[in-house]
Amino acid sequence: MTPPAVASTAPSRRASRRSAPIVRTSSAEQVALYIRRLIFDGDLLPGTRVPQDVIAQELGVSRIPVREALIALEREGWVTIELHRGVFVNALDERTIHDHYELFGMVYGFAAQRAVARSGAELAERLAPIQREFEKAKDPQLLEDLSIAFHRTIVEAAASPRIKVVLRAISTLVPGNFFELVPGAVDIEKAGIRAVLRSVGREDGAKAAADYARMMRRIGDQVARMFMVRGLLGQEEAAT
Numbered sequence: 001m002t003p004p005a006v007a008s009t010a011p012s013r014r015a016s017r018r019s020a021p022i023v024r025t026s027s028a029e030q031v032a033l034y035i036r037r038l039i040f041d042g043d044l045l046p047g048t049r050v051p052q053d054v055i056a057q058e059l060g061v062s063r064i065p066v067r068e069a070l071i072a073l074e075r076e077g078w079v080t081i082e083l084h085r086g087v088f089v090n091a092l093d094e095r096t097i098h099d100h101y102e103l104f105g106m107v108y109g110f111a112a113q114r115a116v117a118r119s120g121a122e123l124a125e126r127l128a129p130i131q132r133e134f135e136k137a138k139d140p141q142l143l144e145d146l147s148i149a150f151h152r153t154i155v156e157a158a159a160s161p162r163i164k165v166v167l168r169a170i171s172t173l174v175p176g177n178f179f180e181l182v183p184g185a186v187d188i189e190k191a192g193i194r195a196v197l198r199s200v201g202r203e204d205g206a207k208a209a210a211d212y213a214r215m216m217r218r219i220g221d222q223v224a225r226m227f228m229v230r231g232l233l234g235q236e237e238a239a240t
Contacts, residue, residue: 028068031059035073036175039089046091050079076171092232094224100173101220107166108151109209115157116205123157124201131197135190140180150193182226188218
């Protein structure tokens with residue numbers, strides 16, 4: 001990749017981030033989240049060089065966790081590391097976004113099938129109170145917490161350590177509160193969770209898996225639109 005520009009090192013939004021908890025951690029994972037947010041907010045544009053020293057200074061960390069974070073981000077497709085040149089931001093790919101959520105649908109669908117087979121109707125009894133709270137919730141943070149609780153309950157009921165390993169390997173594409181940032185995500189997830197719960201209650205694992213696939217596919221569509229509006233997709237992808 002040929003970088004057309006070097007990123008500005010002092011965007012206005014960074015001042016507010018420096019007071020956030022992330023500044024006080026040296027975790028490479030948290031540094032990676034910070035860089036994703038810079039890209040997501042348009043502070044680091046496609047083709048620009050990632051200012052490693054500036055980021056290390058802003059977060060109060062050494063270059064070691066920054067470097068580790070960038071290696072992880074390259075694996076995820078956010079950046080490209082060029083020998084003797086630096087690290088440059090990639091344009092995101094719409095197909096990659098769709099693939100990302102298709103994979104989520106497949107993994108959670110597989111978990112739902114295993115959970116139904118291993119827990120039966122008892123699983124629906126544990127999921128129902130979470131679904132009812134999610135249906136009533138308005139606060140984005142509460143919605144996120146309840147969504148995580150619902151999916152985690154299914155994964156735990158699946159009793160498969162391999163599912164957890166796979167899910168940990170799929171990083172987030174939306175740095176921040178998902179329901180606050182992605183238009184329409186709340187309604188899609190509410191409908192999807194209702195459908196999954198109905199299928200689990202009927203002990204129909206195959207239908208629960210199909211419900212998960214449908215929900216994640218619709219969420220992927222919304223995320224792709226949001227990234228397009230933010231100007232984060234490559235020009236060819238944005239035009240298709």
